[in-house]
Amino acid sequence: MDEAKRMEEGINLALDDNAKDDLLKKQERTNTNVDSNIKQQISEEDDQQLTLVKQKSKRVATLDAFRGLTIVLMILVDDAGGVYPRIDHSPWNGCTLADFVMPFFLFIVGVAIALALKRIPKIKYAVRKIILRTLKLLFWGIILQGGYSHAPDELVYGVDMKIIRWCGILQRIALVYCVVALIETFTTKLRPTTLSPGRISIFTAYKWQWFGGFVAFLIYMITTFSLYVPDWSFVVNGDEPKRYTVLCGMRGHLGPACNAVGYVDRQVWGVNHLYSQPVWRRLKACTFSSPGE
Structure with a gap:
């Protein structure tokens, strides 16, 4: 009887040790699974952050290259236009190489507006950003082209308010940018995400942009030919x-x-x-x- 009890106790102890080993193995497995899940979540968050950073820093290389070429063209016609009249601004009638500089800049602004305002999470934020950028362009336009005297051989610094130039090139670009960007902001959600098949789909999808351009053209023509x-x-x-x-x-x-x-x-x-x-x-x-x- 004593031997049978001892054998039974030994078997129970062995079973308890095996159960403990099984429990320890299960705990180790769960710990490794938890660690792997945590590492996977961290790696996914890192990947998401990297993709967000990449999306923010993504630029259109062709647009940047065209902007750089336009700046080179502007410097060329401004500095060499007096020596080579063929590339200088046309006095009135006609069109020369220098007359393409400002239209090129306006084209760049228009393309940048379309790319920047594809997705607008909040209209108020977009409007605030547009107005702030417009004010910056107006400020720098007055500083650079408003008649600010900063030559080293002159005794007077600052702007003569009697002859300040209020509406220079940068100021005009700023006003055009403000109007076009606001139209694009308030009509983005009204426009379909994909163009429908048809020859006039480009006109129906962007009807408000076409309407704004037509109104500007109509005001210009009426003013030009009817104003005394x-x-x-x-x-x-x-x-x-x-x-x-x-x-x-x-x-x-x-x-x-x-x-x-x-x-x-x-x-x-x-x-x-x-x-x-x-x-x-x-x-x-x-x-x-x-x-x-």
């Missing part, structure tokens, strides 16, 4: 300031002296706040020795 342009005068400063009078009194004139666009600029900004060295002054009809003085 009266006579106007300007003063040439010097030792003896002299006032010159330009005889207009007409509508629909497309020359530099009596066109409606110039009249609107003079009324809105003032003749002293316009560009002081326009290219049309090289025309014979716009010189002081012209018979129509």
Whole structure:
């Protein structure tokens, strides 16, 4: 009997040891599974962060290259235009290489707007960003092209508010960017994600963009050919300031002296706040020795 009890106790102890070993193995397996799951989650989060970083830093190389070539072209025509008249701005009629610089910049801005505003999570955030960027462009336009004196050989620094240029090239690009970007922001959710088959699908999908462009074109044409342009005068400063009078009194004139666009600029900004060295002054009809003085 004693031997049987001892054998039974030994068997029970062996079974207990085996059960303990099984439990330990199960715990080790669960721990390894938990560790592997945690590592997998961490690696997935790292991959997601990497993909997010890649998406944020992704740029269109062709657009950047075209922007760089446009800047090179701008420097070329600005510095060498006086030596080679064929690449300088056309005085009025015609088109030269220099006349493509600003349209190229506007094209770049339009493509960048379409790429940047594909997905808009919050309209308020997008509008705030557009307005802030517009204000930055206006500020730098006034600093760079508003008449700020920073030459080392001059004694005066700052801007003469009597002749400051309010609407230069950067300012015009800023205003165009603001209008187009706002139209794109408020109409993105109204536009289908994919174009439907058909020849006019590009017009129906982007109807508000086409409508905005048509309204701008209509305002320009009505202003150009229906606005009456009266006579106007300007003063040439010097030792003896002299006032010159330009005889207009007409509508629909497309020359530099009596066109409606110039009249609107003079009324809105003032003749002293316009560009002081326009290219049309090289025309014979716009010189002081012209018979129509």
